[in-house]
Amino acid sequence: MNVGVEAWLTQVPPITRTWLALSVATSVAVQCQVVTPLQLYFSFKSAFTNTQPWRMVTTFFYFGPLSLDFIFHLFFFMRYSRMLEESSFANRRADYFWLLLLSSLMLLAFSPLFNLPFLSSSLAFVPIYIWSRRHPSTPISLFGIFTISAPYLPLALVGFSWVISGTWKAAAGDLIGCAVGHVGWFLRDVWAREMVGGYTPLSEAPEALKRLFGDV
Template identity: 35%
Template sequence: MAQHIRDEFFQIPIVTRVYTSACILTTIAVQLNVVSPLLLLYHPQLVFKGEVWRLFTCFLFFGFVGIGFFFNMIFLYRFCRKLEEGSFAGKTADFLVMLIFGSTLLLSISTFIHLFFLGDALTTMIVYVWSRRNPYVRYTFFGLFTFQAPYLPWILVLLSVLFNGSIIGDLVGIVVGHIYYFIMDVFPNKPGGFLLLKTPQFMRHFFDGPQNDPNYAPLPEDRPGGFAWGEGRQLQPEQQQQQQQQ
């Protein structure tokens, strides 16, 4: 049994496995009073005073154990894994660059609007990017109702209203997710467009191995609608045409 659990754990893609595990372990440490959440939150003045760990720990704490925490972990694990095994399959370095880019933007914005914990916002960004790259996937929400993937980030906003009453983090996550989607999936396909965000070659060599093409650029199938991972079913071509005409 223990071996089976271990095998299942190590089948999870590396970035999803490390990030989700870090979030769970951090929450357990706070719940057991081993660590104070005050030591984890993002505070620019304290960062400038040398407490640089706050740049990372603010993404690891989602609140005390409760239904809101479990929902956050479900969405984080599920859609982080969907992206890592989907449009970022074999491109761990690209996935890390996306997370670094999103985290940096979130930290910059939070400096002005005073968001202290950014895990919710980063999760929403991940969900947003997945939803825009899979616009025709019909997603079933815990078996209750079905909708197309682009509506999913707004479901997260609704859940935030229900569980903690604050939607600022989710809205910021949607904005940052759209910025990433635009510069990676929209702008390069426009006349005269080009990639504004490129993965350093040393990261490709370290995380993806030397066999990767150094001239790699995202392929057309990496663009929105190229993948069909997720719950529910992919719309048929004639249904897609009807959607686009509407």
């Protein structure tokens, strides 16, 4: 059984695999009371005034306690992050990391405006949104119940997240992730190619980062 899980993990692209592993490890650590959510959430006061910069990172890896909502977000982010990394960002790990890094910075800036201490689910919706916009004609079967076209997938998942969480705040965080994903999609697929005519620093990783990831 362990061999099967290990073989499956090796097939997952590296950035998605790392994100998945850190997210699971964080939730397990909270469940085992090694750390508490109060040590992981992000706020400007805690991160900067109280000099706790790790909160700018841990906020993206805690999906909440082990629950249906945890499984829901983890499954869909892993599925579509993997598909995006294997297709649009195949052999471009630095560019995918750059996309997630810029998206994370945007979410950190939005966090105090919407009172979002944890940004993991918001960031998870970024690759979901971008994948859906890059595959507009792909039909998606949701839970084998009904079929929608890919561009409607993020909104359908936001609605389902609202239902299983029972609070609009969880859906609000997912919607903000969709908004940030839209910005990322626009910068890469519209602005850079159609309006500028090529890649820009906002749509392509710096050369130093590409060398670090071995993409050059």
